[in-house]
Amino acid sequence: MNYPSRSYGRRCRRTRHTLLLCVSLLALRVPPIAEAATLVIDAAVRHQTMxxxxxxxxxxxxxxxxxxxxxxxxxxxxxxxxxxxxxxxxxxxxxxxxxxxxxxxxxxxxxxxxxxxxxxxxxxxxxxxxxxxxxxxxxxxxxxxxxxxxxxxxxxxxxxxxxxxxxxxxxxxxxxxxxxxxxxxxxxxxxxxxxxxxxxxxxxxxxxxxxxxxxxxxxxxxxxxxxxxxxxxxxxxxxxxxxxxxxxxxxxxxxxxxxxxxxxxxxxxxxxxxxxxxxxxxxxxxxxxxxxxxxxxxxxxxxxxxxxxxxxxxxxxxxxxxxxxxxxxxxxxxxxxxxxxxxxxxxxxxxxxxxxxxxxxxxxxxxxxxxxxxxxxxGAQRIDAQSSDANVESTAYLSAEGLVVVLINNSDVNQEVTFDLRGVAAARFSRVRTSPTENWATLPAVLPEQSAFKITLPPRSIETLSSGLLDIAAGDFDENGNVNADDLLAWKGGYGRSIDVAHADGDANGDLVVDGTDLLQWQRDLGTQNIEMQGDFNGVDGVNDADLSVWRDGFGLFGVASARQGDADGDLDVDGADYLLWQRNLLVVGRDEVTGMPVPEPMSIAICVYALSITRRPRHRLERPFTGLTPAMAGG
Known part of the structure; x- marks a missing residue:
């Protein structure tokens, strides 16, 4: 049996000690991060006008x-x-x-x-x-x-x-x-x-x-x-x-x-x-x-x-x-x-x-x-802003110019804050911060996704976020600025209701009944909200059947894919989510008039909802098993 030499053992010990020293130094330099706070901003609850x-x-x-x-x-x-x-x-x-x-x-x-x-x-x-x-x-x-x-x-x-x-x-x-x-x-x-x-x-x-x-x-x-x-x-x-x-x-x-x-x-x-x-x-x-x-x-x-x-x-x-x-x-x-x-x-x-x-x-x-x-x-009106952590204080304001949120971290540690926007759809947030070492520092902007996003506040800092407002589409039932599967689920949950009906129940046209016409409005809004036409993989003649072939050829790529290989959502993968984006933009108003389509029933959209909830697993090209939507299903 061959044993490691003494010099090899000494090198291992030196390497271990060096790593421990580096970790210790990093721990000294980086402020600890407190447990994440949740900030719920609710535009439905109004307070004083400033x-x-x-x-x-x-x-x-x-x-x-x-x-x-x-x-x-x-x-x-x-x-x-x-x-x-x-x-x-x-x-x-x-x-x-x-x-x-x-x-x-x-x-x-x-x-x-x-x-x-x-x-x-x-x-x-x-x-x-x-x-x-x-x-x-x-x-x-x-x-x-x-x-x-x-x-x-x-x-x-x-x-x-x-x-x-x-x-x-x-x-x-x-x-x-x-x-x-x-x-x-x-x-x-x-x-x-x-x-x-x-x-x-x-x-x-x-x-x-x-x-x-x-x-x-x-x-x-x-x-x-x-x-x-x-x-x-x-x-x-x-x-x-x-x-x-x-x-x-x-x-x-x-x-x-x-x-x-x-x-x-x-x-x-x-x-x-x-x-x-x-x-x-x-x-x-x-x-x-x-x-x-x-x-x-x-x-x-x-x-x-x-x-x-x-x-x-x-x-x-x-x-x-x-x-x-x-x-x-x-x-x-x-x-x-x-x-x-x-x-x-x-x-x-x-x-x-x-x-x-x-x-x-x-x-x-x-x-x-x-x-x-x-x-x-x-003229700005204060709206409700509730923080789950007493060390994070916040007020929020709505005006014709948009949404403003002021945050304060009163603690001596970094504080992570997750935003939950309700009843207001914000666009890109600009950010400005003052802290013991900063005065009105301009920070990278953040873009809300599904009405939620996350930032980190340094110790003893004040940050102001400001954003213009997005128009709420009729099919955006949760009013977060995005028309997606969440709104489809809201419509499905309210389907058939005709008593005490609200927009949040899936009533897109305001007739106080949740029915197929509301689903058609959701489809229209789903197709028109993306200006860049995700799904046009070959860049020719808009979104059509030829792009589906590109997606099928690229299906299974993980971490290396481009839009020309079938990656519609920009996550560097080619999977079922990209297929759904192709399918959605195939129904854009002005190319295929969805108003003439038959009204689907709730069961006919189950596969769509299921596909949007698929959890992707990392794998190498074409070797990952896919138990949801497959190229064969899409082509058949």
């Missing part, structure tokens, strides 16, 4: 951006081109649609109407008002520039009132209403439409302590005056959840049938508290059937921005607001802020070197917000 994403902003020379103590104004002066670049980043690239300016700015203070214009609050003398600069005109000019870049909603929310104004008598109410009306009229005078207006930015703040009764009376006084003068602006009612009285004050307004008729939305102000607190305002919004907005929250409210996981944490914050609390619009706390008054919670940081502007930085909050704002546009 009103867009925006930000609270200051005008560029507001001292809240860059402050110079001796001058009392911003030291760096940004050129028009530099300002335009910031506007481009916010309203073209980030696609913010809402502008919520700080009005007036920090140095302007009170001063629109320093002295009462006259003794009659119902006759306004605009010549006695001063709107210059940051009192109002600068904010309106800012919106005018944002509007040319796609912004469509201006929301004024005064932070202070005139020092002479009181808040107790009916005349005080009328004077305050006149003051607000003057601002609305100024906006129209400058050609800037004003869409929403608050009586005060924060009714519980020290600078504007306004009672629920006063706010109610101002709305009842000003609302009719706005209508008479042709203004469409609606009131937004802010509810500051740091104040115990804010919610009860809002009920004073909303409980009045006249006042509530002029209210367009409720605005939740969390003041750094947990996003779950929105539930208090959500209950009020639901009671009065009003849209719910979230204002002045930022990435710093969602977790420690220094952890590196801030992007997914802020996205998760947005997810909870939109999904759990039906928030329809989000106005971020700071669109931009300048050093030294800045922090990383702003969407953009403007940089100054001494007294000169030196550029900007796009913060992680910018990219995380963009995973929503660039795709979920005003």
């Amino acid at each position: 009103a867009g994403f925006g930000a609270s902003v200051r005008v560029f020379d507001d001292p809240g951006v860059f402050f110079d103590t001796p001058a009392g104004r911003a030291a760096p002066v940004m050129t028009t081109a530099q300002q335009d670049e910031i506007l481009d980043r916010l309203y073209r690239d980030l696609r913010l649609s809402r502008v919520r300016p700080t009005s007036p700015d920090a140095t302007a203070g009170a001063g629109i109407e320093i002295i009462n214009d006259n003794d009659n609050p119902y006759i306004t003398d605009l010549s006695r008002f001063n709107f210059n600069g940051g009192r109002l005109d600068a904010q309106l000019d800012y919106f005018a520039h944002a509007r040319t870049r796609g912004a469509n909603t201006l929301f004024l929310s005064p932070t202070v009132r005139e020092t002479w104004m009181a808040t107790s008598t009916s005349n005080d109410v009328a004077e305050y209403s006149e003051w607000l009306l003057a601002q609305v009229r100024r906006a129209r005078q400058l050609g800037t439409p004003l869409h929403f207006l608050s009586v005060a930015n924060n009714s519980s703040a020290v600078s504007t302590p306004l009672s629920g009764e006063f706010i109610r009376d101002v709305i009842k006084n000003l609302g009719p005056r706005l209508q008479v003068q042709g203004f469409d602006a609606r009131f937004v009612l802010p509810i500051d959840l740091t104040s115990g009285e804010a919610a009860s004050s809002s009920q004073i307004v909303l409980g009045d049938p006249d006042a509530i008729s002029y209210v367009g939305a409720l605005e939740a102000r969390l003041g750094g508290q947990s996003v779950s607190r929105i539930s208090q305002v959500q209950a009020i919004a639901s009671q009065y059937q009003l849209p719910l907005w979230l204002s002045d929250s930022s990435i710093s409210d969602s977790g420690n921005v220094a952890t590196g996981n801030d992007a997914s944490e802020w996205a998760s914050y947005l997810h909870e607001a939109v999904s759990a609390h039906n928030v329809s619009a989000v106005d971020y706390a700071k669109g931009f802020a300048g050093i030294p008054n800045s922090d990383v919670s702003a969407l953009m940081t403007l940089i100054a070197s001494e007294d000169a502007y030196a550029g900007y930085t796009l913060n992680k909050s910018y990219f995380a917000t963009g995973q929503y704002s660039r795709f979920v546009l005003p």
